[in-house]
Amino acid sequence: QTVVTQEPSLTVSPGGTVTLTCASSTGAVTSGYYPKWFQQKPGQPPRALIYSTNNRHPWTPARFSGSLLGGKAALTLSGVQPEDEAEYYCLLYYGGAEVVFGGGTKLTVL
């Protein structure tokens, strides 16, 4: 059973910078896992932010950036806004159509 692990919760001040990470139980995350990031607010479906490690969708603000960091996928928010308070999920591709979501990080802007 493949497990994808994220920080359960993080807190950041408005205007600050925060990095969320995404680890795989199978080992180091590489670009071959095509890491993706989603944002979800209460009562809404997830919204795609980042695909294939570091590519933004047209609607993704430039303050969101994706990368690989220390064997994990990472999502960095720079200049955090109050509206960025949400749950963030990563997703990794394991081949053969298998994809696994992380457990999510609840980001509080305080």
Next chain:
Amino acid sequence: QVQLQQWGAGLLKPSETLSLTCAVYGGSFSGYYWTWIRQSQGKGLEWIGEINHGGSTNYNSSLKSRVTISVDTSKNLFSLNLTSVTAADTAVYYCARDRHYGDFDYWGQGTLVTVSS
């Protein structure tokens, strides 16, 4: 502008079959995989399976024995059937478009399905 609109029964009894349908408006129906994902309190987000316009399917191995996803290309819609449901299948079910290896860029609004006797 791509929109996904989903519908189906929201309350089921144990052992019944869950049936949901998702209609796709705007954009091309071919060239993508059309996906079902669920979200429960206990297990978070879980990929259920997918189908393309040609009817080729992939399923989560943990649900494969109970899941069927079908497509109606004449109406640009796809459907999910999950048999023999239990309380563990209680979740919000989403349909979504998969551009590439899990790049779910457009989502339906979600349907809460509750399994209770």
